[in-house]
Amino acid sequence: MAFVEKKLPADAPALDKALNWVDARFPLTKLWNDQWGQYYAPKNFNFWYIFGSLAMLVLVIQIVTGIFLVMHYKPDAAMAFSSVEYIMREVPWGWLVRYMHSTGASAFFIIIYLHMARALMYGSYRKPRELVWLFGFAIFLCLMAEAFFGYLLPWGQMSYWGAQVIVNLFGAIPFIGPDLSLWIRGDYVVSDATLNRFFSFHVIAIPLVLLGLVAAHLIALHEVGSNNPDGIEIKENLDANGHPVDGVPSHPYYTFHDIFGVTVFLVLFTAVVFFAPEMGGYFLESNNFIPADSLKTPLHIAPTWYFTPFYSILRATTSDFLYIVQAGIAAYVCLVYLKSSLPALIKMAFAAAGLVMIVGMMPFGLDAKFWGVVLFGSSVMILAGMPWLDQSPVKSIRYRPDWHKIVFIIFGIAFVTLGYLGVEPPSPVRNVISQVCAVIYFAFFLLMPWWSATGTFKPVPKRVTFKPH
C-alpha cells in the first residue's frame, strides 16, 4: 500500500501538523485511543477499581527509585551493607529514595492483594478474561521473585538467612535438590556470588519480564473490555455509535477518578515513608539492621509479611499433618469420580496423581520437608486455575447466593490468619491453627467447581447498577 499522509490545511496549528506527521509513521493517536482515550469502561466502577492504576503508579515509583538506588548501591558482599547505610546517612536525600523503595515494595503487595480480591469478588477472571487473569498471575509471580531477590541486597541478617532458607527449599527436591541449591547459590553457602546474581535478577531480568507482562495484561484487558461490580458484559448492549450504553470513555472520566485515587494513596504512602518507614518491623525487619553473619542465625526469622500466608502453609506441613493431606486427597479423588462430568481419562489421571501423592507421603516415602515445599508451591499456583475452578452461572458476588459471601469471608479469614501466624514464632497450638487454615485455603479452591455452582442465584439485570450523581 502506498504511503498516505493526511493533508492538513496550511493554517493548522503546528502541534496538529507534528502529530499528523507522527501518526502517518507510528500509530500514536490510535494507540492512545485504543488503550485509554476511547477505551470504554463500565460506568459503575466502585472504589475497588482503583487498584490497577495504583499498581501502575507503584511500579513507576519502584523503577524510578530503583534507578537512583543502583547509582549508590554496591552489589558486593563486603560492601553491600555499608553502601545501604551510606545511602541512608550520607547521600543527600538518599534516605527518602530508599524508604520510598522499601515502602513501595509493601505498598505494591497491599495493592496487588486488593486488586486480586476485587477479581475474586466480581468474577473478573471468567470468560473471556482468562488471559487477563493469567498475565496478572504471572505478574504476581514476578513480583514475588522481585521481592525475594531484592530482599537479599541490603545484606543484613534477615536478608541472608531468609535467602538461605528459601534457596534450601529447592534442596528438598529428590535427587537433584542439593545440586540445584548449589547451582542457585553459586557457592556452598549464600555468598558474594549469590548476592551478585540476585542483584542482576532484581534490577534487569525480572523488571524486563514484568514490563512485558504488564503490557500483555493491559492489551488483553483492553481487547476484551473491563468487568464491573455487576459482572455484566457491557459490550452486549451498544448504542448507535457502536459504544457500550453502560460505558464511558476512560479519558476524561476515569483519568480524573484515578487522579483522585492517586492523591488519597499518596497521602497514605508518604505518611508511611515519613513517619513509619519500618512499620513496626513489618516493612523493614529489625534484624536486618545487623550485617549478614554466615555463622550465626538470628533467634527468630520470618519472611516479610507479604509471603507469610504461603510460608505458614510450608511450616504447617509436618509428618503428622501428612495423614490428613492423604485422607483429603483420597476423598477428593472419590469426589471427582462420583460428582464430576470430566472425561474418564482425566478422572483416571486424577486417581493416578492422587495415588502417587498418597504413596509418596507414606513414612517410607519422601519426607515432610519435600511435601511442605509442594504445598507451598501449590498454594500459589492454584490461583492460576481460578477461571476454570469457578463454575458459578453469574460472575459477580452481588448475584450469588448469600452463603457464598460467607464462604468468601471464611477464606479471607483463613488467609489473613495464615499471614499472621507466618510472622509469629512456631508453637504447637499455632501449628494446629495454621493446619486448619491450610485445609480451608485448599478446600476453598479445590471444592470450588461444586460449591460455586450450588445455591439459588439472583437474576442478573440487563443494565449495570448506576446512580448518576
Next chain:
Amino acid sequence: MGNEKQVDSGRRGLLVATCAAGGVVGLSATGAFVSTFQPSERAKAAGAPVEVDISSLKPGDMTTAEWRGKPVWILKRTPEMMASLNATQSEVADPDSTKPYTMPLPDYCEKQSRSRKEHQDVLIAVGICSHLGCSPSKKFTPGAQPSLPDNWAGGFLCPCHGSTFDLSGRVFKNKPAPQNLDVPRHMYLSDTKIVIGKDEKGEA
C-alpha cells in the same frame, strides 16, 4: 490448496539443516549461560581445609570455626555431657547416623559420640540444620525451659523451625529436620591442633 507450489525438497532439506545447526548453536550458548551459575574456581578453592587450635578450649566450652563458609562447632564435652548421650540414645531419630545429610559420618567416628576414638569428648560438627540451613543455637543447660522438653539433657535448638539436637548433633524424633548434623572429615595434627576438611585419606 491446488495452486500451492511444489515443495523443493532440496531447499527444504537445506532449511531443516540450517535450523538444526542454528538450534545447536543456540542450545550450546544456553548451556554456557547455565554453567556460569555453578560455583567458580575461586569459590571451590575457598573450600580448603582449615586448622584450629583447641589448646585453650575448656571442658563444656564450644568454639566455632569457619569452613567452606559454614560454621563448624568444636565442643569439648564434660563427662556429664557424655553421659547424657546414653539418655538420648532412644529419643533421637537416627542414633547410628545411617541417613546422612550432605556427608556420611566418617568411619573413624563412633556412632554415639560421633567423634574420633582417641578424642571422644571433642565433637566436631557442621552447625547447619538439615531442615532449611539455619544455624542452631546452643542450649547446654539441662532441665525444662521455653521451646524445650522437660527432660532436656542439653543440646542444640534451631531457632527457625524448632528442631532439637543432642550433644552429638543427632536430631530428636518428630522434628522438621530429617537428618543429624554433619560431621566433617577431620584429623588431629597434635592433641590440641585439629584440621577440618581433611583426614588421613585426603581432603574432603
